[in-house]
Amino acid sequence: MNGHDILLVEDNLDDVELTRLAFAEAGEPHRLHVVSDGAEAVDYLLARGRHADRDGADLPALVLLDLNLPRLDGHEVLQAIRADETTRCLPVVVLTTSIEPSDVDRAYVLGANSYIQKPVEFDRFVEVVRQVGRYWLGINLPPRRC
Template sequence: MSAHHILLVEDNPDDVELTRLAFAEAGGAHRLHAVGDGAEALDYLLARGRHADRDGADLPALVLLDLNLPRLDGREVLQAIRADPATRALQVVVLTTSAEPRDVDQAYALGANSYIQKPVEFERFVEAVRQIGRYWLELNLAPGRG
């Protein structure tokens, strides 16, 4: 797996560390940048606020988005990503604990590319991350990266 830039939007520090470990275990030297709330995710993507010095053209190849976040929740983040021409084509995978049909349907209605319930067991989580990485970062031909 070649290295890609991934934005992880996750407020639980344990899940952030678990995701880092899972990507390391899955293989690949991805640049994983984690932010802890929805407002910071948008600041990062749009290179504003405390991320104003970041190159706004350097968008991640993949956004892993939790739904239940402080400040702006994942649904609001997804809606804002799809509303902005600069971020509209980003590949967004909702990675969350909820398997509620309402959450799944709403995420897709707002433009999620995929919806995955976080596995609880570490080995299953690593395998899910491996599959996410393989599909979204290797096999899928994304707009502007095809």
């Protein structure tokens, strides 16, 4: 499997490191770009603010989005992603600790492609990362344009 760019939107440094380790352990050669708050995630994807020098057409193949974020929460980020023409079809997997039915329902209403509760055990987390990478970056066929 060729490496893809993945945007990880996560403010917990331990979870960032766990995700990096899980991708490495899973043998997935993807490039993980990390932003630590919701506003920065939107700026990154829309190539503005601190990320204005980034090519806005060069989008990640996948966004892994936590819900509990500073500045803009994950739901607000998801809403911004779906509202912009350039990012509307970007695959977004919510990867969060919350299993609150209202969080799950709201994420899907706002356009999440998948909702996964972060496993607590490292081995299970590695397996989830392996499956997410395999499906979204290997099996799933993205739209040619949206």
